[in-house]
Amino acid sequence: MAGLAGRLRIWWTICGGLLVSYSSEQRQPRRLYGRRTGRSLNKARQAVLNELLPRLEIEIPLSSGEGDLINPSALFPFVPHKTVLEIGFGNGEHVAAMMRTRPDDGFIGCEPFVNGMAAFLKTIKDEKNDHVRVWMDDAMEVVDHLTGDSLDEIYVLNPDPWPKTRHHKRRIISQANLDKCARVLKPGGLLTMTTDVDDLAEWMLTQAIGHPAFQWTAEKAADWQTPPPGWIPTRYEQKGIAAGRKQSYLLFRKTSESF
Numbered sequence: 001m002a003g004l005a006g007r008l009r010i011w012w013t014i015c016g017g018l019l020v021s022y023s024s025e026q027r028q029p030r031r032l033y034g035r036r037t038g039r040s041l042n043k044a045r046q047a048v049l050n051e052l053l054p055r056l057e058i059e060i061p062l063s064s065g066e067g068d069l070i071n072p073s074a075l076f077p078f079v080p081h082k083t084v085l086e087i088g089f090g091n092g093e094h095v096a097a098m099m100r101t102r103p104d105d106g107f108i109g110c111e112p113f114v115n116g117m118a119a120f121l122k123t124i125k126d127e128k129n130d131h132v133r134v135w136m137d138d139a140m141e142v143v144d145h146l147t148g149d150s151l152d153e154i155y156v157l158n159p160d161p162w163p164k165t166r167h168h169k170r171r172i173i174s175q176a177n178l179d180k181c182a183r184v185l186k187p188g189g190l191l192t193m194t195t196d197v198d199d200l201a202e203w204m205l206t207q208a209i210g211h212p213a214f215q216w217t218a219e220k221a222a223d224w225q226t227p228p229p230g231w232i233p234t235r236y237e238q239k240g241i242a243a244g245r246k247q248s249y250l251l252f253r254k255t256s257e258s259f
Ligand SMILES: C[S@@+](CC[C@H](N)C(=O)[O-])C[C@H]1O[C@@H](n2cnc3c(N)ncnc32)[C@H](O)[C@@H]1O
Pocket: 032, 033, 034, 035, 087, 088, 089, 090, 091, 110, 111, 112, 113, 116, 137, 138, 139, 140, 156, 157, 158, 159, 160, 172, 234, 235, 236, 237
């Protein structure tokens, strides 16, 4: 019996040690609309993915009880002045530019598209990068595991428009996801959403105006038709502007104390 108890204890210790948290590669990926892979990666991008992703990717606790939530400030080797989440960063130009201009802040970048993540990691490989953590899957999985009232800013830049009516439920901005964003934003925290698709702008506006935790910061048309001061355009945005499309900049502040 003692032998069995001993073996069970060893097994328990191994399980406890190995399975307390997981990376995006260690479990069944979440259902996600949109692509995860594209052209096969060149050697340099594959190498940087192998080398940097395990170091920078967030480990998500297996259980999601109160005590298992991640305080984003604790993800960095210093206490960041502000904590910022970017959802669906594409090739990561925007988060990389923020990292360069805001070395005292901590950034979390989420992008399920492997080629986008590899491009971002290659960009920041030889730069200061101890103030970024990443997640190569559904950003809402990270949001679900963060402590409440813990982020200063959330960016959702040019999310997939899903133009067909029957696909609107796939849009990342929804009441359910706004509930999640409201939970993790600090009171006064900022949610920034952009798009150059009119129908999606109207959708995101309607969703956020109708949400009790958020207040639109715009006071006049120019506030949402022109970029806010210090704005860093993404490549997608620059292409749209070059093609004559108009970008909407929808900024909402979390007003309620907690949600
Ligand atoms: C149209 S692209 C825009 C990329 C970038 N934000 C820009 O403005 O250039 C939308 C991105 O959102 C990503 N995405 C879609 N669903 C997501 C989710 N649930 N979590 C995180 N990223 C997501 C896609 O992989 C894609 O790279």
